[in-house]
Amino acid sequence: EAEVAQSPRYKITEKSQAVAFWCDPISGHATLYWYRQILGQGPELLVQFQDESVVDDSQLPKDRFSAERLKGVDSTLKIQPAELGDSAMYLCASRDLGIQYFGAGTRLSVL
Amino acid sequence: KQEVTQIPAALSVPEGENLVLNCSFTDSAIYNLQWFRQDPGKGLTSLLLIQSSQREQTSGRLNASLDKSSGRSTLYIAASQPGDSATYLCAVREAGGFKTIFGAGTRLFVKA
Numbered sequence: 773e774a775e776v777a778q779s780p781r782y783k784i785t786e787k788s789q790a791v792a793f794w795c796d797p798i799s800g801h802a803t804l805y806w807y808r809q810i811l812g813q814g815p816e817l818l819v820q821f822q823d824e825s826v827v828d829d830s831q832l833p834k835d836r837f838s839a840e841r842l843k844g845v846d847s848t849l850k851i852q853p854a855e856l857g858d859s860a861m862y863l864c865a866s867r868d869l870g871i872q873y874f875g876a877g878t879r880l881s882v883l
Numbered sequence: 884k885q886e887v888t889q890i891p892a893a894l895s896v897p898e899g900e901n902l903v904l905n906c907s908f909t910d911s912a913i914y915n916l917q918w919f920r921q922d923p924g925k926g927l928t929s930l931l932l933i934q935s936s937q938r939e940q941t942s943g944r945l946n947a948s949l950d951k952s953s954g955r956s957t958l959y960i961a962a963s964q965p966g967d968s969a970t971y972l973c974a975v976r977e978a979g980g981f982k983t984i985f986g987a988g989t990r991l992f993v994k995a
Binding site: 812820871875879 | 915924925927928985988
């Protein structure tokens with residue numbers, strides 16, 4: 773069964789360092805999402821892509837976060853510099869026929 | 884601004900019990916509503932998707948209903964099992980902007 777792939781699964785970094793997360797959606801899914809989930813809360817949308825174009829990045833802290841999906845397939849989310857408050861689970865999802873399919877996520881710890 | 888609330892925040896039930904999880908949303912202009920399951924430290928698994936024109940969807944022991952006018956959805960789990968223990972989240976996809984807003988989830992524990 774096709775899955776959304778994310779790497780790494782875990783990342784520990786020190787504040788002010790740069791981190792990057794990678795996502796490969798299910799083949800053929802044009803819509804891709806990046807979410808941030810703080811423990812005990814629901815996921816919060818950071819950015820939504822339709823193919824290679826950003827559809828919604830209104831919640832993305834653009835002073836430190838960037839996201840790209842250059843060829844409309846896989847995507848990278850970057851944080852530079854990381855802050856203590858960025859510690860969270862970062863989830864990637866792709867959508868087909870209205871259903872969102874999630875990857876296993878990257879758990880980021882900023883020390 | 885759309886807000887999604889899930890009550891209760893946590894629930895513990897004995898095995899075999901039928902249970903209902905609640906989700907409410909403040910703006911009825913939605914495109915669809917989706918229920919997810921999340922195991923600790925894992926991603927989300929889609930359970931049921933209800934389009935705005937539908938009233939309910941069923942899959943196995945799960946049944947989800949939608950009352951758009953009152954801003955409510957319920958997830959009914961029949962004959963609960965210990966393997967159902969997880970966090971259940973509902974997510975509303977807004978009409979127009981198509982943004983997806985999640986509730987904080989209900990953490991379910993089914994005791995053997």
